[in-house]
Amino acid sequence: MVELEGLSVAYSTPRGPVCAVENVSLLFARGGIHAIIGPSGSGKTSLVQAMAGLFVPQAGTIRIDGSPLSGIRPRTAVIFQDFGLLPWKTVIANAELPLLLRGVDRRERRRRVMPILEELGLESFLELYPVRLSGGMQQRLAVARALAAEPDLLLMDEPFSSLDALTRENLQETLLEVHAHHGATIVLVTHSIEEAAYLADTVTVMTGRNPGRISARIETEKNARKTGESGNKSFRSSPGFLTLTTSIRAALEAKS
Numbered sequence: 001m002v003e004l005e006g007l008s009v010a011y012s013t014p015r016g017p018v019c020a021v022e023n024v025s026l027l028f029a030r031g032g033i034h035a036i037i038g039p040s041g042s043g044k045t046s047l048v049q050a051m052a053g054l055f056v057p058q059a060g061t062i063r064i065d066g067s068p069l070s071g072i073r074p075r076t077a078v079i080f081q082d083f084g085l086l087p088w089k090t091v092i093a094n095a096e097l098p099l100l101l102r103g104v105d106r107r108e109r110r111r112r113v114m115p116i117l118e119e120l121g122l123e124s125f126l127e128l129y130p131v132r133l134s135g136g137m138q139q140r141l142a143v144a145r146a147l148a149a150e151p152d153l154l155l156m157d158e159p160f161s162s163l164d165a166l167t168r169e170n171l172q173e174t175l176l177e178v179h180a181h182h183g184a185t186i187v188l189v190t191h192s193i194e195e196a197a198y199l200a201d202t203v204t205v206m207t208g209r210n211p212g213r214i215s216a217r218i219e220t221e222k223n224a225r226k227t228g229e230s231g232n233k234s235f236r237s238s239p240g241f242l243t244l245t246t247s248i249r250a251a252l253e254a255k256s
């Protein structure tokens, strides 16, 4: 689904160019949940923004579904840590925004967005403004808005980092449900070893700074956890989960 080949991203600064990531090659398979984990400054956001088509990388190519990426792509949705909601628009207006921008009429917007808002437990808050919602609800709204665009690729940059632990676990469950239902390929940047282990089919570990590099790629055993509804939660306390978090931690600690 997403292929990065020899990707380098650099920024020009008053003190000369800063190389954020260098020569990264990665493959994210269609339909999977793929985590990218690494310390601050290792270039995770730069990778996500390049995949979102927000800038042209200095070197390398990005292909999505086999086509070279050139700029923003309608079926890619991006969710940031600060949610990116419009404070002056209500819940329903925020959720409908991608459809409004595409010129979809009001009735059709409602028809498409209401089931998504219901799925995310927001149907009773349609006329509230984001400031009245808890952090968890705001992030649910950001997920709803992303889904309204009917994405086949969902890029998430530390989406749950600012939430408390329980809200975060709740949203992780929601994300698994949304993924099972909507089926977009998800690339998720996270600081959390547990989150990567719990959600992802592959975990890409980044290390270093200026430039950051890939230090490991861990394939998780998907069938260990995709075993029905309660199978997911019990995965958190299983021996397989501990093995996985241990290997991610080891890869993070290894010097590149």
Ligand code: ADP
Binding pocket: 011, 012, 013, 018, 019, 020, 038, 039, 040, 041, 042, 043, 044, 045, 046, 047, 209, 210
């Ligand atoms: P991460 O998301 O892993 O924290 P980033 O991709 O944000 O990493 O940053 C990687 C490196 O690139 C850092 O050293 C950062 O200082 C630098 N960087 C990021 N964005 C810019 C920018 N707009 N201008 C200059 N340097 C930047």
Ligand code: MG
Binding pocket: 044, 045, 046, 157
């Ligand atoms: Mg970042």
